[in-house]
Amino acid sequence: MLLLAMDTATPAVTVALHDGETVVAQSSQVDARRHGELLLPAVDRVLHEAGLKLDAVTGLVVGVGPGPYTGLRVGLVTAAAFASALGVPVHGLCTxxxxxxxxxxxxxxxxxxxxxxxxxxxxxxxxxxxxxxxxxxxxxxxxxxxxxxxxxxxxxxxxxxxxxxxxxxxxEPEHQSAAALAALAAERLAAGDEDGFLEPLPMYLRRPDAQVPKNYKVVTPQ
Known part of the structure; x- marks a missing residue:
């Protein structure tokens, strides 16, 4: 087993590798505005630290929130893309x-x-x-x-x-840790607790901050 875990539902952009027994490598940076910039470099960093390639991963773990709209989607979309490319499952967990x-x-x-x-x-x-x-x-x-x-x-x-x-x-802790998320997932997988996982879909709990305007301003001649 080699789980790649990630969570971007909070200001912490956090990634970890777990081999089913222990955390192999981890990276966390707190920046509420740079989830998209920081996540893939963090994945590269933990893989390099572990001396492994992405194709060694046998499963993905991702925090599904709750969290703000944009940041939360970064981790979920990245996990889905990796899972599709590798042909491995994605396990969702509440952040x-x-x-x-x-x-x-x-x-x-x-x-x-x-x-x-x-x-x-x-x-x-x-x-x-x-x-x-x-x-x-x-x-x-x-x-x-x-x-x-x-x-x-x-x-x-x-x-x-x-x-x-x-x-x-x-x-403590103040911020989310993918290492803890991965350890929780490994524990549930080892116990055969498939019901302990969520669909890897965003848990928003409310409407996004950004809204489509209801009435567009007319800028063309009538």
Whole structure:
């Protein structure tokens, strides 16, 4: 097994290789505006570090969000293109699940929540019983509207850092890691848990920021 994992649903452009036992190589850069520029060089970097070619990959793992429209699509389209070229499967995972799994490896025990920046003064979030068990569907809300629901819980992710008034017990990690996403996928594949994966389609939870104008301005002579 050699899994190539990637996630661009958050400001972290993150890529990792996992051989079914351990992370072979990984790369993460935080830049909310350069997903398209940074992702392919990151793939090249981890393959070079591992001394492998792309055709050695036996499966793709990709974070499906939730996340903002443009950045999220970069990772999904790239994973789909690689899978088509290589003839290997793509395994989708919720981005929040990757952060929860990473928090567990850092010693955080449940229950807790994960919150990432959704812009517009909102967060994408979900609750977890432990690092492997999500107990609510991912949602998007204003921090003030969910502060009471999450009172007393540690909250992992950049959303907690951005809104300390609503989430006073912020915990690491702040950013997504493809290494954690790959490790979670490898664990589920080894257990034969195909139901633990999602279709590699974008999880938006709301309409994109960019909208097609409803009324076009007339610029030609009548």
């Amino acid at each position: 929040l699940d990757g952060l929860a799994y990473a928090a567990g490896t850092e010693g955080l025990e449940g229950p807790f929540a994960v919150a990432t920046d959704a812009r517009r003064k909102e967060v994408y979030w979900a609750r977890y019983a432990d690092a492997r068990t999500r107990v609510t569907e991912p949602s998007v809300d204003r921090p003030v509207d969910i502060a009471e629901q999450l009172a007393g819980l540690p909250v992992v992710g950049a959303g907690a850092r951005l809104y300390p008034g609503a989430f006073p017990d912020a915990r």
